[in-house]
Amino acid sequence: MKNILVIICCLVLCSCTNxxxxxxxANSMINDTDSVSIEKDITKQKTISTEDAVKLAMKQxxxxxxxxxxxxxxxxxxxxxxxxxxxxxDGVEDVAIxxxxxxxxxxxxxxxxxxxxxxxxxxxxxxxxxxxxxYLFAFDTIRNGKIHVTKLEYSETDxxxxxxIKTPHTLTxxxxxxx
Numbered sequence: 001m002k003n004i005l006v007i008i009c010c011l012v013l014c015s016c017t018n019x020x021x022x023x024x025x026a027n028s029m030i031n032d033t034d035s036v037s038i039e040k041d042i043t044k045q046k047t048i049s050t051e052d053a054v055k056l057a058m059k060q061x062x063x064x065x066x067x068x069x070x071x072x073x074x075x076x077x078x079x080x081x082x083x084x085x086x087x088x089x090d091g092v093e094d095v096a097i098x099x100x101x102x103x104x105x106x107x108x109x110x111x112x113x114x115x116x117x118x119x120x121x122x123x124x125x126x127x128x129x130x131x132x133x134x135y136l137f138a139f140d141t142i143r144n145g146k147i148h149v150t151k152l153e154y155s156e157t158d159x160x161x162x163x164x165i166k167t168p169h170t171l172t173x174x175x176x177x178x179x
Contacts, residue, residue, distance in 0.1 A: 046123075047123065048122065048125075053093065053094075053095055053118070053120040053125050054084065056118075056124060056125045057118040058080070058082060060118065060125065065077060072101055072111055074103060074105075074111070076101065076103070077099060077100075078099075078100050079100050080098075080099050081097065081099075082095055082096070082097050082098075083095070083139060083141075083142060085142025085147075087145055087146065087147050088128070089145045092120045092122055095117075095118040095120065096115050096116070096118070097116045098113070098114075098115055099114060099116070100112065100114075108161075110136065113132070114130060114131055114132035114133075115130065115131040115132075115147070115149075115171075117129040117130065117173065117178060127176075128173065128176065129173045129176050129178045130176065130178065131177075131179070133151075133179075135151055135152070135153065136152040137150060137152055137169070138150045138166075140168075146170045147171040148168065149168075149169050149171060150166050150168055151166070151168075153167070
């Protein structure tokens with residue numbers, strides 16, 4: 001009889017211990033599920049589209065344009081062309097705005113030209129660099145994480161419209177400068 005009583009007590013004790021372990025496992029699973037759902041919520045945060053990134057970059061450029069023009073008082077803006085591609089290597093399409101300045105009084109000279117480079121953070125865009133060389137250039141493309149331009153130079157026989165010496169160049173971004 002004592003043996004049966006001892007066996008019953010052991011079984012009751014074991015079943016209580018198992019229930020305690022089951023509760024721990026269940027709580028652990030709930031905590032793991034919560035952390036997964038939190039991670040999913042973080043990754044589901046709204047990211048801006050490439051179109052919205054372009055609009056934001058153009059808006060920031062337009063706000064900074066008076067500063068550019070104050071440095072070139074005889075100039076007016078002629079072109080502002082946004083170009084997209086991932087030049088920061090984060091897998092998100094960034095924005096490069098090509099611009100040129102021409103004389104306010106008319107004519108076909110280009111006083112200055114450049115690129116304003118905006119990183120798309122996924123939530124907003126921020127200016128990271130500017131490119132304003134002392135030579136003419138043409139924007140080509142953004143490919144493989146690099147910005148490609150063509151340096152334009154005149155030969156002795158070229159008309160003002162048409163520089164014939166074209167040298168491909170890949171921009172390097174260092175700090176807030178591109179060169």
